[in-house]
Amino acid sequence: MSDLKQAGFQTGDILAQLNSAIQSFSDGEKKDLQKKTNTIFELQIKNKEGVEATWTIDVKNEPKIHKGAGTAKPGVTLIMADETFQALAGGKLDGQRAFMSGKLKTKGNMMLATKLDGVLKAAKAKAKL
Template identity: 65%
Template sequence: MSDIKVDGFKGSETLAALAQVFEGYSDEEKKAHIKKTNGIFELRLKNGSGEEGVWTIDLKNTGSVYKGAAKTKPNVTILMSDETFGLLAAGKLDGQKAFMTGKLKTKGNMMFATKLDGVLKAAKAKAKL
């Protein structure tokens, strides 16, 4: 899972923890999450140095998190700062508020992006992120 963590991106630690949660799911739990979410999130985070990191949360095919662009067309690409992602993951910032204030941008199915909050909350409960 260390390939998910990237120096200079605090959000990568959250994504690595999320990947561990997914790996810990039983086949039934994984299938339930895939059925509930049924889609792929591509996250593009910019850190304080202006570098961009790309991660994918696949809850359509594999039920996994990996570093890099989505292997198949994502339902939504979400662009935000590493800091904004940290606040979202911690539950300190609402995704809709972030979108409305321009801190979060989407390409693709904007309504699907709202499911990310549920994915993060479910994983947070399981991993104590």
């Protein structure tokens, strides 16, 4: 899944590992994840050089991650720095704390943003990251 990676971004590396984990889920695990989450997350990430990149985590149609904006409208768009996503994915930063401190901004249904943590945890457990 190297198509998720982008030079200058750690987010792509992390999402490639998470996508591999999600793809290794059984059909039942995928359906359970879809039932719990049922949304599309768009991540707009800015690296230290100020370059922006977008990834989409689709847990509504078929659980998978791809680079770029999705074809369907996201339930929530999360806007943050590359290092903020690294901290969120690594469990070193709580999403609510990131939002309250201004490190994470959202567009769309902000309540759906809380479901991203469940997706990250499920994938990390499967990948044993």
